[in-house]
Amino acid sequence: MRKFCPECSQAFSPADSGVKTVVFKVGLLGLGTVGTGTAEILLNPAGRHPLLQEIKIHRVGLRQLDKPRQIQLPADLLTTDLEAIVTDPEVDIVVEVMGGLEPARSLMLQAIAQGKHVVTANKAAIARYGDEIFTAANAAGVYVLLEAAVAGGIPVIEPLKQSLCANRIQAITGIINGTTNYILSRMQAEGSDFEQVLADAQALGYAEADPTADVDGLDAADKIAILASLAFGGRIKLPEVYCEGIGKISAADIAYAERLGFVIKLLATARRAAIDAPADAPLQVRVHPTLLPKTHPLASVNGVYNAILIEGDPIGEVMFFGPGAGAGPTASAVVADILNVAAILKVGRAAGSTAALPDGTPLLDPLLACSHQSYCEIAPIEALVTRFYVRFLVKDSPGVIGKLGSCFGEHQVSLESVVQIGRRDQMAEIVVITHDVREANFRQALAAIEQFDLLRQISSVLRVL
Numbered sequence: 001m002r003k004f005c006p007e008c009s010q011a012f013s014p015a016d017s018g019v020k021t022v023v024f025k026v027g028l029l030g031l032g033t034v035g036t037g038t039a040e041i042l043l044n045p046a047g048r049h050p051l052l053q054e055i056k057i058h059r060v061g062l063r064q065l066d067k068p069r070q071i072q073l074p075a076d077l078l079t080t081d082l083e084a085i086v087t088d089p090e091v092d093i094v095v096e097v098m099g100g101l102e103p104a105r106s107l108m109l110q111a112i113a114q115g116k117h118v119v120t121a122n123k124a125a126i127a128r129y130g131d132e133i134f135t136a137a138n139a140a141g142v143y144v145l146l147e148a149a150v151a152g153g154i155p156v157i158e159p160l161k162q163s164l165c166a167n168r169i170q171a172i173t174g175i176i177n178g179t180t181n182y183i184l185s186r187m188q189a190e191g192s193d194f195e196q197v198l199a200d201a202q203a204l205g206y207a208e209a210d211p212t213a214d215v216d217g218l219d220a221a222d223k224i225a226i227l228a229s230l231a232f233g234g235r236i237k238l239p240e241v242y243c244e245g246i247g248k249i250s251a252a253d254i255a256y257a258e259r260l261g262f263v264i265k266l267l268a269t270a271r272r273a274a275i276d277a278p279a280d281a282p283l284q285v286r287v288h289p290t291l292l293p294k295t296h297p298l299a300s301v302n303g304v305y306n307a308i309l310i311e312g313d314p315i316g317e318v319m320f321f322g323p324g325a326g327a328g329p330t331a332s333a334v335v336a337d338i339l340n341v342a343a344i345l346k347v348g349r350a351a352g353s354t355a356a357l358p359d360g361t362p363l364l365d366p367l368l369a370c371s372h373q374s375y376c377e378i379a380p381i382e383a384l385v386t387r388f389y390v391r392f393l394v395k396d397s398p399g400v401i402g403k404l405g406s407c408f409g410e411h412q413v414s415l416e417s418v419v420q421i422g423r424r425d426q427m428a429e430i431v432v433i434t435h436d437v438r439e440a441n442f443r444q445a446l447a448a449i450e451q452f453d454l455l456r457q458i459s460s461v462l463r464v465l
C-alpha cells in the first residue's frame with residue numbers, strides 16, 4: 001500500500017501505511033478524441049499521480065461497437081446503452097466526453113439524480129444548461145467539474161475557482177478558439193484571404209467540415225460565458241453574450257492593421273466596468289475580432305494555441321497559455337477533474353463518513369462546487385466604450401476626409417488617426433481609428449456617413465483594444 005506525503009501528495013514507501021486502497025469506478029460516455037485520450041491516461045498511471053492507480057474504467061459508452069478504435073479495450077466494457085452506465089450503482093464518476101446537447105444533457109442529469117459525480121468537457125451543454133445541471137448537482141450533493149470545457153489542456157477553470165479566489169476579478173480576455181486563431185495567424189503570415197485559409201484548415205483537420213461554431217464565434221461565446229460565470233459569481237444567459245465571427249476579415253484589413261501596429265485576433269472578453277464597480281453592476285461579455293497592439297501579451301499567441309489573460313485585484317495580470325484542444329491536452333484536464341473528485345471521495349471514505357446536511361445531502365467542498373444563485377446583468381453592446389477601426393472606400397475628391405471627420409464629430413466620436421491608405425479607380429481608401437467612444441454614438445455616425453454621396457463602401461468595421 002502506498003502512503004502519501006502530506007506536503008506534496010506524492011506517494012512514498014510502499015511499506016504498510018495503514019491507508020486503505022479504494023477503487024473509484026468511472027463510467028466513460030464517449031470514446032472519440034477526448035474519451036480515447038482519457039482512457040489512455042487512466043490505463044497508464046505509472047509516473048503520474050498515485051491516486052490514478054485507484055481509478056478504474058468500469059464501462060464505456062459509444063455509438064458504434066464495431067468502429068475501428070485507436071485504443072483496444074475489453075469488449076465487455078463497451079456498450080451502446082449509455083443510460084445503463086449513468087444508472088449503474090457501481091459507477092462513482094460519470095465522465096461525459098460524448099459532446100452535443102442531447103442526450104449529453106439528459107445523461108448528466110440522470111447521473112446526478114443517481115448521486116454520481118460528473119466530469120464533462122462539454123462547453124456547449126454547460127453554457128446552455130449549466131443552470132439546470134448545477135442546481136441539480138447542488139441538490140444531490142455531487143460535483144460537476146468541467147476543466148476541459150474551456151481551453152482544453154490549459155488549467156483555467158480550477159485556477160479561477162481556487163488559486164485566484166482571493167481576487168476581485170476585473171477582466172478576462174482570451175483567445176479561446178484554436179481554429180479561428182489558426183486561420184487568422186495564417187492570414188497574417190501569408191497575406192492570404194479567409195476563404196482560402198479556411199479551406200486549407202479543413203483539409204488539414206484544423207477546422208470542421210461545418211466550421212460555423214468556430215468561425216462565427218459561437219464556440220468562444222460558450223467558453224467566455226462559462227469563464228464569466230466563474231469570475232463574476234453569477235450565471236450568464238448565453239443569448240446575451242454579444243458574438244461576431246471572423247468571416248468578414250479580409251487580407252486587406254490584416255495588412256492595414258499590421259501597418260498601424262496591430263494584429264487581428266478573435267478575442268473573448270468578460271469585464272467589469274471598473275474594479276470598484278458594485279458586485280451587481282452590469283458586465284460586458286462579448287466575442288468579436290479585435291485589433292490588438294502588437295505589444296499586447298495576447299498578440300503573439302499564434303496557431304492553434306489558446307491563452308487567457310486574467311486581471312484581478314490584488315494579483316494584477318496573470319496569463320495562461322497552452323494547447324486549447326487535442327486528445328492529450330484535453331484528457332489531461334479531464335483526468336485532473338476525475339482525480340479531484342476521487343481525492344475528496346477518498347478523504348470522506350477514509351474518515352468513515354462524509355459531512356452532510358441534516359437531510360443527508362452531502363456537503364460539498366465550496367471551492368470545487370458551484371455556488372451561483374443568480375444571473376449576472378450583461379450590458380448591451382451599444383453601451384460599450386471602445387476604439388474602432390473603419391475602412392472606407394470614398395470618391396477621391398477634395399474635402400472628403402473633412403466631411404467624414406465632421407460627421408463623426410457631430411456624434412461625439414473623436415478620431416485618433418485618419419490615414420489615406422491607397423487610391424484605385426478614382427477611389428480613395430481611408431482608414432480611421434477613433435478614440436474611445438460609446439458604440440451607440442459610433443453606430444449613429446456610421447449610419448449618417450452611409451448617406452454621403454461620396455461614399456462607395458464601408459469595407460470593414462472592427463473594434464480596437
Ligand SMILES: NC(=O)c1ccc[n+]([C@@H]2O[C@H](COP(=O)([O-])OP(=O)(O)OC[C@H]3O[C@@H](n4cnc5c(N)ncnc54)[C@H](OP(=O)(O)O)[C@@H]3O)[C@@H](O)[C@H]2O)c1
Nearest residue numbers: 030031032033034062063064097098099121122325326330
Ligand atoms: N476534441 C477536442 O480537442 C476537444 C477539446 C475540448 C473539449 N472537447 C469537447 O469534448 C467533447 C468530446 O469531443 P470529441 O472531440 O472527443 O468528440 P468525438 O471525437 O466526436 O467523440 C464523441 C464520442 O462520443 C460517442 N457518442 C456521441 N454521441 C453519442 C450517442 N448519442 N450515443 C452514444 N455514443 C455517442 C461517439 O461514439 P462513436 O465513437 O461510436 O461514434 C464518440 O466515441 C465535446 O463536448 C467537445 O466539445 C473536445
